[in-house]
Amino acid sequence: MKQLFCISAKKMLFCILGLCGFSLTLSANELVFDPLLTINNSQQGRQLVELYFQAENSPDNTFNTITSMNTSGVFDNNVFYTAVYYRILHNIAVAKSDLDAASQSAEKLFEYGQSQQLDWILAEGLTLKGILAARQGESKQAFDYIEQAIVICESIHYERLLARALNTRGILHSRNLDYEASLSDYQKAISLLDESNQYHFLGRIYSNISVVYSRLKDWQNAIEYNQKAAELLLKDDNISYELLVVLYSNASNLMLQVNDIAAATDFSHKSTVAARQSDNVQLIVNALWTEAELLLQQQHMSQAEPIILECLSLAHGALDPLASKQCLYGLSEVRFSQKNYEQATEYANQLLLDFEDINNQDWLLKTHQLLAQIYQETAQYPEALAHLTTYYEGTQRQLFDKREKQIYELQVKFDAQLQDEKIALLTAENNLKAATLEKKELQEKLWVIVFSGLTIGIALLIHRYTSNKKRISTLRSTNKNLYIQSNKDPLTGLYNRRFVNNFVEHNITKTGVEYYSVLILDCDLFKKINDTHGHDAGDEVLMACATRLQNRIRANDVLARWGGEEFLILLALESDELQQHILERFNQVIADTPVEYSGHSLKVTISIGATKPILSSELVQHWQHYLTLADSALYQAKSHGRNCAFIDGAIIEAS
Template identity: 30%
Template sequence: MRRSVWLFALLLATNACADSPGDAALPVTIDERNAACLEEEDANPERALALAQSVLDAGALLSPGQRAEALGCRGWSYASLARKDDARRDAHALSELVRSFAAGPERVRLTRRAGSILHRSGDRVGAVDLYARAVADAESQGLEAERIPLLVNLGVLHSEFEEHARAQVNYEQALALMERLGDYRYEAPVRYNLGLNLNGQHRSAEATPHLRRALELIRERAIGGPTQELAATLGLAEALQQSGETAEAQALLQRAKSIELPAPDVSLDYQLTTIEAGQRAAAGNPVAALALLESVDPGKLNEIQQWQLLQMRADLLDRLGRHAQAGAVLRQIITLRENYLRHQNHERLAALDAHMRDREQRLELERLKAEADTQALQLEARERRQWIAAGIAGPLLLLAGGLLLWQRRMNRLLYLASHTDPLTGLANRREMARHLRELSVDEHGSAAVLLIDIDLFKRINDEHGHEAGDLVLKAYAQRLRDNVGEGAYVARWGGEEFLVLLPRTDAARVRELADRLRHLLAEPIAAPKGTLRAGASIGYANLPLPGPRTDDAWHHSVQLADSALYLAKRVGRDAWVGYWIEHAIPEWPAERLGREPHLARSLHLIEPASSRQLREAVASLSAH
């Protein structure tokens, strides 16, 4: 999966594969130098480094935005040149700088940029922290388009931790969000990484259409130049080969060999060699496949590629009956992994020390040790590999224990970033959508969806600042959590909007809850500089609407609740309005009522509002 990390980062940085000479004259203006740096940072990182440094040398003349762009380019160039410490220093400097930026897409993008530099330089712990911060920032501002590349970043991390199922969820969410927003800027990297992930799960038939579409987009839009075209071509060839479509795979390999790169690329050469070796092995010629792999210089590969190369060699040696040599190669893999873990321990010493002091993780180590002993006995029972198991089972399992503990912490952070809203502690939109799907197909009764929007929230932000706005959001979240009742679910749906899901209820209970919440949310909120008053408007609908109970039926109920919320806003705010449709209406299926709420109003399906004056106003609006 390292190929996916490489291409995704390259595509999201929107870097062209330029071949400008390193001694070319520098552009004149600061913005021109930053733009040139972005174009050069992958194809010619040394040239990009000179451009970024020339910008940063301007010092106090720079705006914060110009300084941030230059730091990002210099950090990425350092990472490309394997200067990890320098890259991480710039990533942390960029992360701190953007904290002072005003809310907006630029702050989210640059936070993600800092995370990608840490990711590329090998600091996955730091990358997770920054990705989680960017996700929280995007969700709090309602910047749904910015969530697309972040979902793919999280998917790539899940893939590296071998959490392929979670990675697939991230990629599919990115595709769904793309289609809903009509924003296809990131379609190529999303489909490419999803295809590689599926292929890594040996689901090559499902991977092929995604990889094929990614290759088409890269060619049509000239994304990343020949380097990206070659990577996508090789990814599709590998999937086709695993699917048994050898003729087309062979044709793609021939095309790949004809693609000229602006500069040699060791990773792509390695990928091409491994695919050809796989073809030779599949054709019944493991000797030729082994000879091809032995022509690769492992010193030019990264750690993961070295492990993959050694594992392929061990498999071929075992297939040829050369078990002693296979065992020697396996011991090389053990040594490589031990060295890698030792290096990671030195880099993240403080984090690992705290990690190991945790009582729960000490218990986990004891459990893993017991499992290691059991697995060692099982390995010893395997007759052919008995002598290999005796030498490597203990160190390998202890190493796996340490890696697993580190991976568990990463998984917890990723899960938190994917399922909760960090500001309020409530479930986020993704988590609530899961509950909505479950209740849409529940045959044991009706549920209700309540959409709650803070009235005049923008005015609070404008007059009192975003800290006051955050205080209001957290206060409303706590009031909703404490007062919706047992069994109900509460989520921050986006921006200043909350969603309450009430399982197994009826119209009377929902009306009572809506009116009680309206009064509760109108109560003042204590703040450091005085009292804040907001209020809320509420719209609700039953779930599901009459008709087939499918897992996507919740969309119609949410659309009707949103229509009711709109009416509550129209009639003066600080009100509730709802729909409760218990019986199917001929010629008006649920999906049409959800899509065209004015039909429901014209059929007098609207619930009474929260006062007589309000009911008269809603009736007037419904008549139009």
């Protein structure tokens, strides 16, 4: 692809074209590019910009106007006008839920960019194709388009489109439960936008951040970001029906979580009204699902059923296939409540295939949980246990694989709840087996007593006693192994995230240590090691780092593998001061000696984010907050060049 010139050449070109009003910000090495600002210096250009922003709310009027302009030759021989024309056609099609037309416009825009050899048009086309793929549940294809668009936008400094692409990638990460990557993309998008005049898009991003926090069960932050989104969007005179529906629906869900049913119901009603006014099938389906989900949460199944059926009848005309699957999930819950277990099971098993097909891990895990409940109710305990285990392990896998800043709350809740459910399922199954065995044993005892006499009966009792004794011993050993598996990382042998969270919540104030500093340590350029030498080499590096760190910590320190290539240390301190040399020794113990693997000497360094010393009691009360501070400090250490530590604003270089 041809890049967009150097600064001086580009300025000359636009002056030749009579577009010297092109909006740019120059520094020594960069140029900020935006075609909408470029065309805004002419009357026809300003009209196009206005149509671009009003297409979502007035698709028919916009289509009539732009068709008339096209007939009169406005777009002839002007690449900017032509590109914006295709972009407006796409917005109109989306507003009217015409997926085929939207896809055609995106493809034409992309092909036009190829014919003109202009990267910014290619990036526009790729972004639209990526958004459409995401809406259709084709997450892998969507990632591919969006990643290509991001690379182009970064190279030509097309920041408005870059923000849009980052927002889309953030949504895809969120659907895959990669909340840290999602929040990172949202924050990068926000940093590219000017809050003074981009209320509309900033509001979208803040709304998406609210969704992430709601999935993390952090209701306070979720409500705060949803309110911030509303404040920004209401500043915009052209707020779309889509955003109104999103805001009201999210607000309804959040109010439900804090048990304000009246407010939740009010917001749900507003969402449905706005959706029906829009006459957009996708928005109506989304609003209906919000209304149905509110009723399902309150166990009002009979009221939810007609709404879900209407949702299903409309969902086939919606852009996003997730809509129909959510409605079917709701219908499965209704049938389960009605004890129609056959249909409930049929729908849920179909949903497993559907959510697997669109790679939506969040809803896939929810469906496993629902199936576990259905099978438990119908006394199919092995099946129930299998789905419950899949649900539990799927959630735990996300915890270990992703560095999610606040996911630990979810994990703590799951620990007790799911273990209790597992025990209940196993107990019920064992009781059923025991009853059958008891009957059989009674019959056997009768025959044994009749034909073999008292001696054989006594021998059998002794045998049973011995067997029970062995089983109790085996169970004790199994429980011990389960504890180790639950609290130790299998690769490094270090404690895991679950252990640390339980330690902080229940035991940290019992250690006698007054102060702790929270350290998050991340292996630098770890992906490069995996990509260059293979994952076995990466495992070798992680084990070597774990051993070296373990040899450096003291008796009262706690070292854990936090997930992926990250470690966490709770550093025990005697005062409220953290000396520089303490952190330097962790950097040095990793960096001083390469890791030997298969004839290669792998140079490994770590970056460290640390908090200032914290009282143990304070750490229990605000654990989430201090994890976030340590994570932010780690980000600063990475930004500073890696192989160093960062403590609340102070960089410590690795010597």
